[in-house]
Amino acid sequence: MTEQAHPKASSSTCSGIVTIFSEKKLRVLRALIGTFIAELEGSEQNILMKSDAKVVTSHAKHVEALGKYDLSNVEDFIDKFQDLLTKHVPDDKIQQIKFALKLLSNGVTAYPLTGYTKPFYELNRKQREAVLLKWSASSQGFQRKIFRSFYLLICFKFWSSPYDFYPAIGYPGPDPKAKGGRFTNKEFPKFEFLDPPTSKDMELTFDVIIVGSGAGGSVAAAELSKMGNSVLVIEKGKYYHQRDLTLEQADATEKLYENAGMVSSEDGSLYILAGSTFGGGTTVSWSASLRVKEWAREGLGYFLTEDYRRSLNVIIARMGVTDENIIHNVSNKTLMEGCKKLGIHVETVPQNSAARPHECGWCTFGCKYGEKQGSLMTFLKDAQDNGAKFLQDCFVEEVLVESGKATGVLARVGGDDHQFIIRANKVIVAGGAIHSPALLLRSGLKNKNIGKNLYTHPAVLLYGIFNKDVKAYNGTILTTISNVVENVDGDNYGAKIEVPALHPTTIPYAFPWKSSLQHKILMTQLNHMVALVVIARDKDSGRVVTDSNGRPRIHYTVSQHDGKSITAGLIAGLKILVAAGAKKVGTGQAGVDEFVTAKEDPLNDPKFLQYLKKVSKVGCIPNQAYLASAHQMGTCRMGVDSGTSVVDQNGECWETKNLYVADASLCPSAVGVNPMVTTMSFGYSVAKAIINKDNPKATTRTYTNQQQRRTMSMRITSKYFAF
Numbered sequence: 001m002t003e004q005a006h007p008k009a010s011s012s013t014c015s016g017i018v019t020i021f022s023e024k025k026l027r028v029l030r031a032l033i034g035t036f037i038a039e040l041e042g043s044e045q046n047i048l049m050k051s052d053a054k055v056v057t058s059h060a061k062h063v064e065a066l067g068k069y070d071l072s073n074v075e076d077f078i079d080k081f082q083d084l085l086t087k088h089v090p091d092d093k094i095q096q097i098k099f100a101l102k103l104l105s106n107g108v109t110a111y112p113l114t115g116y117t118k119p120f121y122e123l124n125r126k127q128r129e130a131v132l133l134k135w136s137a138s139s140q141g142f143q144r145k146i147f148r149s150f151y152l153l154i155c156f157k158f159w160s161s162p163y164d165f166y167p168a169i170g171y172p173g174p175d176p177k178a179k180g181g182r183f184t185n186k187e188f189p190k191f192e193f194l195d196p197p198t199s200k201d202m203e204l205t206f207d208v209i210i211v212g213s214g215a216g217g218s219v220a221a222a223e224l225s226k227m228g229n230s231v232l233v234i235e236k237g238k239y240y241h242q243r244d245l246t247l248e249q250a251d252a253t254e255k256l257y258e259n260a261g262m263v264s265s266e267d268g269s270l271y272i273l274a275g276s277t278f279g280g281g282t283t284v285s286w287s288a289s290l291r292v293k294e295w296a297r298e299g300l301g302y303f304l305t306e307d308y309r310r311s312l313n314v315i316i317a318r319m320g321v322t323d324e325n326i327i328h329n330v331s332n333k334t335l336m337e338g339c340k341k342l343g344i345h346v347e348t349v350p351q352n353s354a355a356r357p358h359e360c361g362w363c364t365f366g367c368k369y370g371e372k373q374g375s376l377m378t379f380l381k382d383a384q385d386n387g388a389k390f391l392q393d394c395f396v397e398e399v400l401v402e403s404g405k406a407t408g409v410l411a412r413v414g415g416d417d418h419q420f421i422i423r424a425n426k427v428i429v430a431g432g433a434i435h436s437p438a439l440l441l442r443s444g445l446k447n448k449n450i451g452k453n454l455y456t457h458p459a460v461l462l463y464g465i466f467n468k469d470v471k472a473y474n475g476t477i478l479t480t481i482s483n484v485v486e487n488v489d490g491d492n493y494g495a496k497i498e499v500p501a502l503h504p505t506t507i508p509y510a511f512p513w514k515s516s517l518q519h520k521i522l523m524t525q526l527n528h529m530v531a532l533v534v535i536a537r538d539k540d541s542g543r544v545v546t547d548s549n550g551r552p553r554i555h556y557t558v559s560q561h562d563g564k565s566i567t568a569g570l571i572a573g574l575k576i577l578v579a580a581g582a583k584k585v586g587t588g589q590a591g592v593d594e595f596v597t598a599k600e601d602p603l604n605d606p607k608f609l610q611y612l613k614k615v616s617k618v619g620c621i622p623n624q625a626y627l628a629s630a631h632q633m634g635t636c637r638m639g640v641d642s643g644t645s646v647v648d649q650n651g652e653c654w655e656t657k658n659l660y661v662a663d664a665s666l667c668p669s670a671v672g673v674n675p676m677v678t679t680m681s682f683g684y685s686v687a688k689a690i691i692n693k694d695n696p697k698a699t700t701r702t703y704t705n706q707q708q709r710r711t712m713s714m715r716i717t718s719k720y721f722a723f
Helices: 023-036 044-049 058-068 075-088 092-104 105-116 125-136 141-159 163-169 215-226 249-256 305-317 330-342 379-385 430-440 506-510 517-525 562-581 606-618 676-694 704-708
Strands: 202-211 231-234 268-271 390-392 393-402 405-413 420-427 459-467 479-484 495-498 527-534 545-546 552-555 584-586 627-629 659-661
Touching: 023 092, 023 125, 023 517, 044 058, 044 517, 058 163, 075 141, 075 393, 092 105, 092 202, 105 125, 125 141, 141 506, 163 517, 163 676, 202 215, 202 405, 202 430, 215 231, 215 379, 215 459, 215 676, 231 379, 231 420, 249 545, 305 676, 330 479, 330 527, 330 562, 393 420, 393 430, 420 430, 430 545, 459 506, 459 562, 495 562, 562 584, 562 606, 606 627, 659 676
Parallel strands: 202 231, 202 420, 231 390, 268 627, 420 659
Antiparallel strands: 393 405, 405 420, 459 527, 459 584, 459 627, 479 495, 495 527, 545 552
16 A cells, blocks of 8 residues: 555544644644554565564464554554653653644644655655654754654554564563462562551651662661661552562553653653662562672772671672572573673673572563562561551652751652651651652752762663574573673773663664664564663763652763763674674664674674774764663762762761661762662661661661761672672
């Protein structure tokens, strides 16, 4: 079928939901949807059906149907798209989307963006594809932002739950083993939650309130409750028992991740993945554990002490961190093979799975089998056993401060406007590096460092297509790592190369769209794809601020320095994939085409060397390189004085007594590896400082400000830190 101008759109959806867009804007939106996931023409369909992905043979009818599928003809998708926007996109960002649609709905205003003097929806499909492709690698940041925003919103939403087309890409959907004996033969911790007060007159009182149930908050809760303190842990997300984990992409992302995975920096160049559920990031982490080099930290003397090393030993032992009984999946074996052929560094990454095999590629959607020893299986269980109480789906509006001391919190449950007060002698903020500074700012703290020093470990993915079956969603997620480019600048700033979780929604997050044909072919090659992730230790930082509603907003753009680290990782990663036998390779950079490798001596192929030069030249331009972050830290920096930090070495805020921070926002700089165990050590150390303050005879040392200023160097030498 040869497509002409895009058909006119209705001003309301088939379900009766009134659109948030005008009729013309809706027509533009429908045209965009029908360009990203378009019905292929006859010649394109032939190309799709001749591709060498195994699904073309094994599921030919499904692949053929995918080729003929035009998403813009599915009225229900318009509903889903608008629901995504209204639930998870800030109002000002929706206004930006409306503005872009308005520009494209008029020939005069569309011309600077499209080169055509007619509305976008009057262009035929090939013209629309050419426009989108131009935007993706445009020299104009606004055009790159428009492209990436619509591409991600549309294609992520589509691939999160297209059950009719999972056979076409060879994806099984939720883990097929999830209902087997591996799950049914186990018993899991069960958590009970308090009912919130029904009025301001019904005040609860505790010794300690902990805001956040993730890595830092869970450990602090376990330690403080063990010493007899009455502890309340408040979590803004919800608790899901193992039986409630569906392992479905859409459901898990909606329930377990901050804002359903739709968090981005203000310029749209960095997407943030952060856990937002009971257990925080430990619930959706990839289980791996890494060493931290001695150069990773500076400035805080406590971390040289035996007390700190003891805390690490406690955490490592409780989570069962070890490199025993690891079974590498195909992707991790491929990374290892490529590195060995090149003669470069590669090593096995220990796991926090208590020396048990943990082949759970869906663990990024929660560990159905309870094999990953995150906070749900360890420290939160310990806290409950010690008498700690929990509130879920509860948002803390502010910490209450009286006479310079924290005295409790003002909170509300779910979408309810009803607020209530909970009193406590001490408050620990452990909501993560995005929400902790926002809470401090909403609470009236004035320290100029709050929200500054945001480090994100910016990451870009690359991929190789192999003849072999990969099925990267099977097996243990991250068990190998290469540090070949970890010291690019000679100052221990660089990047690490690892294996990420890979499911269909990873592709629109990580890899560029070049046409509907290219996108559909790439999706059918899912089972032959090995993805690698390049994670930079960022030297330069961003900032978290609050908007008029007190909600956090993220200002972060990768610097040239850190972009060079990522680019060096992409070059190394491409060589690794080619050495391991990839027949095609690609990167998360718009404007860089997929490369077909030579059959003979592919690493020295002049065309491949030219391709590497192109990758290097394009580099890490915002919204042209598809950056993401799973690690945020530094925004409530720990330090030795209030001029350069937010809290002292005990985790207590300089300007407010009895108010502590115990999460990754304490990090003075980017650690270079996932900060989970580092964060747990903060939780442990802050808890011990509180215990010692309340009981001076305790053996744990609490640092005075004078002692902090005397000690200006720190080296972390612990063996394991978790990803």
